[in-house]
Amino acid sequence: xxxxxxxxxxxxxxxxxxxxxxxxxxxFGLALVPVFxxxxxxxxxxxxxxxxxxxxxxxxxxxxxxxxDGTFNWSNVALDIxxxxxxxxxxxxxxxVFTKNADxxxxxxxxxxxxxxxxxxxxxxxxxxxxxxxAVAPGSPGQYCVLALNRNALxxxxxxxxxxxxxxxxxxxxxxxxxxxxxxxxxxxxxxTSADNCFVGxxxxxxxxxxxxxxxxxxxxxxxxFANYAKPTxxxxxYTNYSASGQSTITLEPGVYCGGMKFTGxxxxxxxxGLYIIKDxxxxxxxxxxxxxxxxxxxxxxLGASVQLAGQANWxxxxxxxxxxxxxxxxxxxSGPSGLAASSSQLAGTAEMYFEGVIYLPRQGVTLTGxxxxxxxxxxxxxxxxxxxxxxxxxxxxxNDLTKTSVNIPGxxxxxxxxxxxxxx
Numbered sequence: 001x002x003x004x005x006x007x008x009x010x011x012x013x014x015x016x017x018x019x020x021x022x023x024x025x026x027x028f029g030l031a032l033v034p035v036f037x038x039x040x041x042x043x044x045x046x047x048x049x050x051x052x053x054x055x056x057x058x059x060x061x062x063x064x065x066x067x068x069d070g071t072f073n074w075s076n077v078a079l080d081i082x083x084x085x086x087x088x089x090x091x092x093x094x095x096x097v098f099t100k101n102a103d104x105x106x107x108x109x110x111x112x113x114x115x116x117x118x119x120x121x122x123x124x125x126x127x128x129x130x131x132x133x134x135a136v137a138p139g140s141p142g143q144y145c146v147l148a149l150n151r152n153a154l155x156x157x158x159x160x161x162x163x164x165x166x167x168x169x170x171x172x173x174x175x176x177x178x179x180x181x182x183x184x185x186x187x188x189x190x191x192x193t194s195a196d197n198c199f200v201g202x203x204x205x206x207x208x209x210x211x212x213x214x215x216x217x218x219x220x221x222x223x224x225x226f227a228n229y230a231k232p233t234x235x236x237x238x239y240t241n242y243s244a245s246g247q248s249t250i251t252l253e254p255g256v257y258c259g260g261m262k263f264t265g266x267x268x269x270x271x272x273x274g275l276y277i278i279k280d281x282x283x284x285x286x287x288x289x290x291x292x293x294x295x296x297x298x299x300x301x302x303l304g305a306s307v308q309l310a311g312q313a314n315w316x317x318x319x320x321x322x323x324x325x326x327x328x329x330x331x332x333x334x335s336g337p338s339g340l341a342a343s344s345s346q347l348a349g350t351a352e353m354y355f356e357g358v359i360y361l362p363r364q365g366v367t368l369t370g371x372x373x374x375x376x377x378x379x380x381x382x383x384x385x386x387x388x389x390x391x392x393x394x395x396x397x398x399x400n401d402l403t404k405t406s407v408n409i410p411g412x413x414x415x416x417x418x419x420x421x422x423x424x425x
Contacts, residue, residue, distance in 0.1 A: 048114045048127040054087040055110055056131040059096060060423055061085045063108040065220065066098060067137035070416035073225060074100070078108065080223050091115070091129065105136045105424070137421035142195070144413045145172035145398050147384045149224050149362055151200075154180040156387045159190035159209070163368070163390040167194035169400035173415065176200065177221040186211065190390075224362055225412025226384065231333055232324050234279055234301060241281075244269070254296075257281070260305075263289050263313075271296045273320065278305060280338055288312040297325045297357075300332045303339030306364065310348040319357025319407045327408040329357040332364065347394075357407050358382040368394040379404035382413050 059082060066078030075098040082096050093112035100106055109132040116124055145167055148156045156178035159165065167174060174194040176184055183201030186192065186209035193212050198219040203211055238255030243262040250267065254274030260281020263269060271293030280302035285291065288311055297320045300306065307330060309315065317329050325331045334341050344365045347353060356378045362385070369391040379401045390396060402409065 044114075044116045044119050044124075044127060048091070048129060051087075051091040051093075051112070051114050052129045052131060055093060055112060055129060056133070058082045058085040058087070059108050059110055059131045059133050062096065063098065063106055063133050063135045064421045064423065066108075067106045067135045067421035068220070068416060069222075069414075070137060070141065071414035072411040074098075074106070077223060077225075078106075082108075082110075093129075101134075105134055106421075107134045108132065133423055135421050135423050137416045139416045140171065142171035142173055142415055143382065143400065143402075143409065144175050144222065144225075144384075144415060145169065145194070145382050145400060146174045146388070146396070147222060147225075147382075147413070148176045148178065148386070148388050149222075149384065150386045151177045151221055152180055153178045153387050154182055155185040155204075156180070156201075157184045158387075158389045159186045159192070160188055160391050162189045162393045163395065164190060165192045165194070165390065165396045167398045167400075169398055170195050172196075172398060172400055173198055175219075175222055179221070184211075184215075224384070226331075226360055226410065227362070229331075230324060231301070232275070232277070232299065234277055234337060237279070252276075260284060263287070263291075265289065271317070275299060275320065275322075275325070277301065279336070280304060282306050282308050282342070284308045285313050286311045290314040290316075292316045294318045295320045295322070297328050298330050299325060300330065300341065301336030301338075302333075302341070303336075304342050305332060305336065306342035307345040307347070307361070309346065309353070310370075312349055312351045314351050315353040315355065317355050317357070319355075321406070321408050327357055327410045328360055329355045330359050330361060332361045334363040354378050355381050356405060358384065358410055358413065360384045362386055365389060367391065368396060370394060380407055380409065382409075384413075 062078040062082030065081040066074040069077040078098045091112055091114035094110060096108055096110035098108045112129040113126045114129060115126050150156045157176050172194055173196045176199045178201045180201045182204040184199050184203040187206045189208045191210045197211060197213060197215045199215040200219050200221050203215055235256055237258035239257045241259035242257050244250055244267045245264040246267060248267050251270045251272060253272050254276055256277045256279055258279045260278055261283050263285040265287050267289045269291045273295035276298045278298060278300045283298060296317055319327050319329045332341055345361050346367045348369045364385060365387045366385040367389045381398050
């Protein structure tokens with residue numbers, strides 16, 4: 001539009017310049033100044049208004065997402081959503097400022113400017129921009145107890161056979177980010193029960209399947225709350241291709257286990273408190289072993305890292321409260337220093353698995369199969385995975401009661417339950 005306007009004005013000026021009556025061109029020149037200014041102002045202000053509208057929409061979206069999150073990390077959530085929704089239309093936009101107010105409301109503001117094209121001729125080089133918003137999110141504190149991160153998987157949560165997700169805790173949310181039709185599928189005598197089912201996409205039921213309560217129709221995706229966690233430097237190997245089998249009883253110490261850990265037979269394992277780094281391998285347990293550990297975290301990193309648990313093993317692991325992974329039982333680094341982790345992990349068999357803390361396996365499809373039950377009666381368990389597939393008679397049971405655990409709950413999983421955020425300004 002700007003180029004067409006300038007070309008037309010040049011053409012008109014040239015025509016008038018050829019006129020013989022000498023007073024025309026000066027008069028035209030004088031008249032052109034306010035006309036050009038008015039037209040140029042309209043163009044520049046229209047463009048600035050479009051950019052400001054985009055800023056406002058991005059700020060609103062970010063603030064609502066942060067208010068829904070409701071944790072100490074809420075401002076980072078708000079910033080991520082703001083950046084993801086800010087249209088690339090030119091102009092200079094500053095970093096937004098997000099504030100939680102004394103009355104519990106959430107506020108955001110952002111400023112920017114757009115460089116003018118026409119008005120600069122009249123001495124106006126830029127137009128300042130600004131947007132602000134306030135949101136409230138009433139409700140009680142809750143946690144994401146199961147979070148499937150993948151945003152387009154079909155399905156992202158799948159139950160078949162006689163499998164179930166049974167979240168008995170009153171403040172737990174089951175969150176599925178996938179926006180696909182059939183993001184959640186239930187086939188057979190399957191069921192999902194929780195305090196709040198938040199599915200971005202839709203659920204498909206076949207056979208005697210049930211979901212309670214009905215999924216939240218206004219559900220929005222949740223960013224990976226731990227994607228930017230600082231990861232420890234992995235030192236030299238303390239053990240290489242560690243394995244144990246038979247009827248032995250052993251106690252293991254924290255350290256770097258290169259090539260993974262492998263257990264078979266009826267070995268009884270006690271993990272001393274601390275950080276166990278599994279590098280370039282699998283935490284692999286088969287058979288009828290038992291594993292206990294209080295104050296332990298497994299950090300899996302490097303080529304092919306995963307968890308493969310099968311057989312009739314009994315697991316009783318309580319997360320460490322020490323840095324760098326306070327509150328985590330398993331923490332997977334999907335792209336470690338020596339290669340990509342495996343694409344899947346598996347919890348299989350007939351044993352009970354007691355994990356008190358967070359199971360963080362991003363970018364992995366996690367399968368719960370056989371007769372596995374995970375995991376009563378732990379007072380706190382949280383699952384963050386890419387996708388989740390529960391087969392056979394596998395059951396994911398969560399009985400969270402935060403008054404009965406001493407494990408730190410990572411802030412990224414805390415949110416406001418039943419508190420639908422809304423803008424008030």
